[in-house]
Amino acid sequence: IVVTQSPATLSVSPGERATLSCRASQIVSGNLAWYQQKPGQAPRLLIYGASTRAAGTPARFRGSVSGTEYTLTITSLQSEDFGVYYCQQYNKGLTFGGGTKVEMK
Amino acid sequence: VQLVQSGAEVKKPGQSLKISCKGSGYDLSTYWIAWVRQTPGRGLEWMGIIYPGDSDTRYSPSFRGQVTISVDKSTTTAYLHWGSLKASDSAMYYCAKSVGPEYHFDSWGQGTLVTVSS
Numbered sequence: 001i002v003v004t005q006s007p008a009t010l011s012v013s014p015g016e017r018a019t020l021s022c023r024a025s026q027i028v029s030g031n032l033a034w035y036q037q038k039p040g041q042a043p044r045l046l047i048y049g050a051s052t053r054a055a056g057t058p059a060r061f062r063g064s065v066s067g068t069e070y071t072l073t074i075t076s077l078q079s080e081d082f083g084v085y086y087c088q089q090y091n092k093g094l095t096f097g098g099g100t101k102v103e104m105k
Numbered sequence: 106v107q108l109v110q111s112g113a114e115v116k117k118p119g120q121s122l123k124i125s126c127k128g129s130g131y132d133l134s135t136y137w138i139a140w141v142r143q144t145p146g147r148g149l150e151w152m153g154i155i156y157p158g159d160s161d162t163r164y165s166p167s168f169r170g171q172v173t174i175s176v177d178k179s180t181t182t183a184y185l186h187w188g189s190l191k192a193s194d195s196a197m198y199y200c201a202k203s204v205g206p207e208y209h210f211d212s213w214g215q216g217t218l219v220t221v222s223s
Contacts, residue, residue, distance in 0.1 A: 031207075041215075042199050043149070045209060045212075048209040086149060088209060091207075094151040096148060096149040
């Protein structure tokens with residue numbers, strides 16, 4: 001299953017909303033996770049099951065799905081939220097998207 | 106819960122290498138441990154996964170035959186082994202913990218940078 005993320009780069013000002021998209025080439029039945037990675041660090045789980053926040057994930061991170069498109073929304077971007085975000089499907093095998101870099105506008 | 110990986114390695118093509126991932130703060134035998142490769146060109150790639158409880162091991166088709174995943178329950182440590190390294194194996198390697206063989210990863214090691222160069 002190929003996972004495609006868009007956009008590749010998202011320029012956002014602190015306090016603004018960020019919307020990241022993830023689309024799979026086949027149905028993944030909600031078996032999708034989102035990770036955040038900052039420079040020099042390992043990825044960190046944010047969301048699993050398309051919309052369940054992992055322990056410690058702030059409420060401003062919201063995962064949703066509409067049809068075959070999965071979305072991660074950061075409702076009010078904080079300075080610590082800049083980094084690269086990856087989605088991962090685990091419905092059949094395990095594949096990651098190419099990432100969306102969230103940078104300061 | 107913590108996964109602590111071994112340090113960075115610099116190797117020559119053709120050499121062998123085994124890197125490690127030690128778990129603490131949880132019962133290693135009840136969770137799966139995966140290995141994930143990260144490169145600038147190919148991003149994050151799942152390589153394979155092992156269940157320490159019975160050493161059930163599964164590989165991504167892309168990595169089967171290229172690496173060996175193993176575990177030592179007595180030391181709560183998982184391993185990733187190459188018999189003959191190639192320059193293309195240069196990457197950051199992460200271990201990560203999961204509740205199942207096809208699941209999300211709820212905890213990650215800090216990463217081991219492997220550089221293969223003549």
